[in-house]
Amino acid sequence: MDWKKEFKPLLIIVSIFLGVFFLPIGIPRFDNAVFEALELVKWYAREHVLLCLIPAFFIAGAIGVFVSQASVMKYLGAKANKILAYGVASVSGSVLAVCSCTVLPLFAGIYKMGAGIGPASAFLYSGPAINVLAIILTARILGLEMGIARGAGAVLFSIIIGIAMHLIFRKEEAAKAAVQMSMPDVEAARPLWKTASYFFVMIAILVFANWGKPIENYGLWHAIYGLKWLITSLLSLTFGVILIAWFKISWWKVSIAAVSVIAIVLFGSQVIPHDVLPVVAFAAGAIGLSVVTSVDKGEAGDWFSSTWTFAKQILPLLLFGVLIAGFLLGRVGHEGIIPSDWVSAAVGGNSIRANFLASFAGAFMYFATLTEVPILQGLMASGMGKGPALALLLAGPALSLPSMMVLNGIMGFKKTFTFVSLVIIMATISGIMYGYFF
Amino acid sequence: MKKIQILGTGCPKCKKLFEVTVQAVKDVAAEADVTKVEDINEILKFGVMMTPALVVDGEVKVVGRVPRPEEIKEMIK
Numbered sequence: 084m085d086w087k088k089e090f091k092p093l094l095i096i097v098s099i100f101l102g103v104f105f106l107p108i109g110i111p112r113f114d115n116a117v118f119e120a121l122e123l124v125k126w127y128a129r130e131h132v133l134l135c136l137i138p139a140f141f142i143a144g145a146i147g148v149f150v151s152q153a154s155v156m157k158y159l160g161a162k163a164n165k166i167l168a169y170g171v172a173s174v175s176g177s178v179l180a181v182c183s184c185t186v187l188p189l190f191a192g193i194y195k196m197g198a199g200i201g202p203a204s205a206f207l208y209s210g211p212a213i214n215v216l217a218i219i220l221t222a223r224i225l226g227l228e229m230g231i232a233r234g235a236g237a238v239l240f241s242i243i244i245g246i247a248m249h250l251i252f253r254k255e256e257a258a259k260a261a262v263q264m265s266m267p268d269v270e271a272a273r274p275l276w277k278t279a280s281y282f283f284v285m286i287a288i289l290v291f292a293n294w295g296k297p298i299e300n301y302g303l304w305h306a307i308y309g310l311k312w313l314i315t316s317l318l319s320l321t322f323g324v325i326l327i328a329w330f331k332i333s334w335w336k337v338s339i340a341a342v343s344v345i346a347i348v349l350f351g352s353q354v355i356p357h358d359v360l361p362v363v364a365f366a367a368g369a370i371g372l373s374v375v376t377s378v379d380k381g382e383a384g385d386w387f388s389s390t391w392t393f394a395k396q397i398l399p400l401l402l403f404g405v406l407i408a409g410f411l412l413g414r415v416g417h418e419g420i421i422p423s424d425w426v427s428a429a430v431g432g433n434s435i436r437a438n439f440l441a442s443f444a445g446a447f448m449y450f451a452t453l454t455e456v457p458i459l460q461g462l463m464a465s466g467m468g469k470g471p472a473l474a475l476l477l478a479g480p481a482l483s484l485p486s487m488m489v490l491n492g493i494m495g496f497k498k499t500f501t502f503v504s505l506v507i508i509m510a511t512i513s514g515i516m517y518g519y520f521f
Numbered sequence: 522m523k524k525i526q527i528l529g530t531g532c533p534k535c536k537k538l539f540e541v542t543v544q545a546v547k548d549v550a551a552e553a554d555v556t557k558v559e560d561i562n563e564i565l566k567f568g569v570m571m572t573p574a575l576v577v578d579g580e581v582k583v584v585g586r587v588p589r590p591e592e593i594k595e596m597i598k
Contacts, residue, residue, distance in 0.1 A: 152571060152585055185571055185585075188530055191561045192570025385589070396533050493561060 116410045116420040123409030123457070124402060131223060133362055137369050138289040139219045140397075144390030145285065146215060148382065149278055150178050159197045159206070172202035173241040176210030177218070186210045187486065191493045200252055200494070204502055205245030207490075208509075211480035212237035216397070220456045221476070223293060225463070232517055233476050240477070240509040247505055252498060277329050284322050291315045292365060312361045319344075319368060330383050332375055340371025397452055404454025412461025419461065427466030433518030435511070441471035442510035445479035446503060447487075455479045470518020478510035523553040523597060528564045528574040535573040538587045542575065545593040553597055 107113040155178055157163065158171040172193070180186045186207065194203035211217070213234050222230025294311040297304040307314070323341050326332045344367045348360065355363055376387035412426070413419035430437045450458070455476060463472050482503060490499045527542060529535020539557055546553045558564055558576075567576060571585030575593070582596050 147586075156570065179571075185532070188561060188564060188572045189570050191565055195565055196568065196570065388587075392533065392537070489561070 112418075112420060115418070116413065119413040119417055119419050120406045120409030123414050123461075124405045126414065127401075127405050127457070131220075133366050133369070134292050135219065135223050135289070136398075136401075137366075137394075138285065138292070139216050140390050140394045141369075141372070141386075142219075142282070142285050142289065143214075143216050143393050144386055144388075145282065146178055147389040147393075148386045149281075152179060155179060156197075159193050159202055161197055161199075163198050165198060165201070168198040168202040169205055169242050169245050172198070172206040172245060173209045173238045174213065176206060176237075177213045177215055179206075180210035180214050187489055187493075190490075194494060199249065200498070201245045201249030203245075204248040204505075205241040207502070208244050208481050208506060209237040209241035212477060214452075216393070216453060217456075217480065219289065220453055224456050224460055225472075228521060229469075229473065229476070232473055232513075232521075236473060236477055236513045236517070240513055244502070244505045244509055248498070248502060251501055273329060281325055281329065284318055284325060288315055288318045288322065291318065315361075315365075326375070326383070330379075331381060332379055332383055336375045340368070340375055343371060344368045400451040401453050401457075404451060405457040408454075408457035408461040412458070412465050415460070415464040418465065421465065423465040426462060430462070430467045430471040432468045433470040433515060435515060437468055437471045438474045438511045438514035438518070439507070441467070441514065442474040442478045442507045445475040445477070445510065446482045446507050447484050448479060449483035449485060450479045452480075468518055469521060470514040470516075472514075473517045474510045474514030477513055478506055482506060523551060524578050525553050525555045525597065526558050526576040527555065528558045528567060528569050528576060529572040530561060530564070531559055532572070534587055538573040538575060541587060541590055542593055542597075545590050546597060548590070549594050549597065551597045 155171065155175050159168055159175070163171075176186075179189060189210070190203050190207045193206055194200050197203065218230055218234050221233050291307075291311050291314045294308050296308055299305055320341070323337045327334045327337050344364050347355075347367050348364050351360055351363060373387060376383040377391075378384070379387070409419060411419045411421050430441050459467075459472055459476060462475070463469070467475075487499060487503060490502065494502075525542060525546070527535065527539045529538065535557075539555070543555050546555060564572065564574070567574065567581055569581060569584055573587060574581060574585070575583040575588065575596070577596055583592070
């Protein structure tokens with residue numbers, strides 16, 4: 084028996100056994116928490132996966148494949164205009180960091196071979212916060228206000244942090260490595276306006292399919308709400324044409340998909356309840372799109388492959404995050420294992436202490452991609468103030484204890500410590516300001 | 522004997538590139554040795570900022586994406 088190796092499986096078995104042996108089923112708070120976790124994950128599946136996450140994955144996949152990373156990286160290289168580099172670094176996260184795993188290598192690259200520690204720090208702070216999936220889900224679940232605040236806050240304060248890092252360490256700016264940056268290939272298969280239109284249509288479909296019902300029964304918002312499915316359908320038809328004309332997918336394949344969706348709409352109303360029908364049609368459209376693109380041997384195939392990779396990577400993590408958030412904090416208006424008073428006491432209101440605590444916890448806690456959203460949702464429902472919520476949103480995804488260790492390996496303790504402190508301070512300040520004005 | 526290196530810090534795309542490359546090597550029965558480079562500082566030495574990346578005999582062939590198997594086979598011939 085090799086105890087050195089075997090103690091690990093033994094430890095796991097014993098821990099699981101003890102956990103299950105002492106499972107507190109029967110204690111109301113525990114049962115309720117389990118119930119809340121399941122209710123929350125069901126709600127996510129019903130309300131957000133089909134109409135919001137799936138289009139978001141397609142958009143993220145498209146960004147990964149069709150946006151020329153090389154042209155963005157030009158602005159972050161060693162010879163780039165330094166002032167422009169800050170601006171580009173602060174927003175390029177949405178385009179470059181669609182996969183959260185690329186943030187750290189990119190940071191290391193910009194720091195050591197590119198524009199330097201200033202733009203690199205700006206990128207590191209804003210990247211995880213403004214990746215396209217994060218913004219879409221934040222706006223959808225936590226509200227448009229929060230989504231915009233997160234995006235704007237990340238961009239604005241990333242520039243401040245970047246400049247601060249640059250000024251603090253300007254005397255130490257190491258000589259740039261003589262190695263030439265290896266650029267990804269610049270393949271512009273189509274003119275920019277076509278790519279832009281393609282993205283515009285996808286984003287428009289996402290926005291209109293998810294157009295929320297306003298409280299008032301009149302006005303522009305309400306009118307659009309009434310027409311949302313008509314608008315979405317027209318956009319989808321346009322999208323079908325784009326797929327045929329610009330992406331060379333055979334017209335008969337796209338037509339079969341389109342016809343199936345139309346058939347569902349026309350004949351399905353007899354078997355499917357009226358309010359669920361649009362969702363079913365939308366899902367059918369998504370399935371049609373998946374089938375049509377996955378068999379394609381060209382760019383559309385790459386696009387689907389990229390989309391599918393995101394879905395595989397993120398859905399399990401999100402599911403797990405939602406279950407944990409539901410178990411710990413419960414749904415809106417309900418409680419999980421953690422009593423709401425604890426949350427309100429710790430991070431309720433808008434005090435400096437609350438914002439700082441949220442920011443500090445966020446910096447050290449690890450959030451798998453997108454899991455910060457259900458957790459924030461639970462915290463806010465349990466009494467967390469809006470200011471501290473934003474603070475957590477800004478500090479959370481950018482940092483975690485593991486990532487701090489990697490950063491330490493790349494730029495050393497002093498710079499890492501300074502960066503982390505700047506993040507916590509900026510997140511706290513953003514939180515206080517947001518909580519005060521909104 | 523070709524030396525193929527996959528540069529990546531361990532994210533899913535990097536793992537996928539490794540698997541696809543190993544498979545491609547098998548498919549064309551190439552004489553090649555496929556290894557992973559996971560240390561960031563080592564990766565930077567290649568001038569690579571966007572992982573994953575594919576390096577054949579010291580030359581960076583693909584940066585920032587997972588190429589199709591046909592593309593990889595072209596590169597390792």
